[in-house]
Amino acid sequence: MKIAFMGTPDFAVHSLNVLIEEGMNVVCVVTQPDRPQGRKKVLTPTPVKAAAVEHGIPVLQPQRMRNPESIAELAAYEPDLIVTAAFGQILPKAVLDLPRLGCVNIHGSLLPKYRGGAPIQRCIINGETVTGITLMYMAEGLDTGDMISKIEVPITDEDTSGTLFAKMSEAGATILRQELPRLLEGKVDAEPQNDDESTYAPNLTREDEQLDWSKTSRELYNQVRGLVPFSGGFTLWNGEVFKVWKMSKPATDVTLTGAALDAKPGTVLDLSPEGIVVRTGDNTVTLTEIQPAGKKALKASEFVRGTSMTKGTVLG
Structure with missing residues (x-):
């Protein structure tokens, strides 16, 4: 089985580590380009890139995943399954159609609530007391794919986005480890989302x-x-x-x-x-x-x- 992993921040590193710890054949990692960081604007790799390099996994860093060159570069690895976690770019249909076992995403909310780019921050801002991780198949809409599994994560009064990100990262790794055997066997009964219950969590401004x-x-x-x-x-x-x-x-x-x-x-x-x-x-x-x-x-x-x-x- 060839697995491609797509992710960028610390949130995604735990899930990449699960694939490595389980002995999966991670043929490549796709992450965002290096960005300038700090007052001195030092070009810095993403946390996911740093983890991939440590384990000798090839790294792709497309500016735009929609570019034909970026799609072809990923397709050359012939992934059977693509796992994503906070990658940071919307995937085109050409990428979603690449793996025979589909593309799955580790999303930081209990879907269909809080679709979008800032579900963890918005949950706290909105005063929620419970959130969670949804493992889902990816579709062309924004976080609209069928749901595979969920795990709840409580939010305490002392939590900040930083502490909750850490909790959710662990929960994402847990749910991936639990569901990985079924994903690789292609024996997943996924549940469609109820669009009438959906809410949106846009990036913060x-x-x-x-x-x-x-x-x-x-x-x-x-x-x-x-x-x-x-x-x-x-x-x-x-x-x-x-x-x-x-x-x-x-x-x-x-x-x-x-x-x-x-x-x-x-x-x-x-x-x-x-x-x-x-x-x-x-x-x-x-x-x-x-x-x-x-x-x-x-x-x-x-x-x-x-x-x-x-x-x-x-x-x-």
């Missing part, structure tokens, strides 16, 4: 990172967790970007009175050793890790000791 203080404390808390560690949330202070990397979990037993009750959302109510207390649409949140413009991220408790920010400052 700059607008998704901006904090709207008129939202509830819980909504803001979920938003920041869903953006960490990739971008964090941001607001404005003195006309400049003021990033928020961490908030304390919203208290449920706090009742606002007096000036705090009348303050507009975004108003700084207190600068305390615990952090920066900000009025929200329904109550308050405490910012505990922040990053002023042009500075490094730091604990809010350190920031308040030498800042010109005062009570009554309005963020946003």
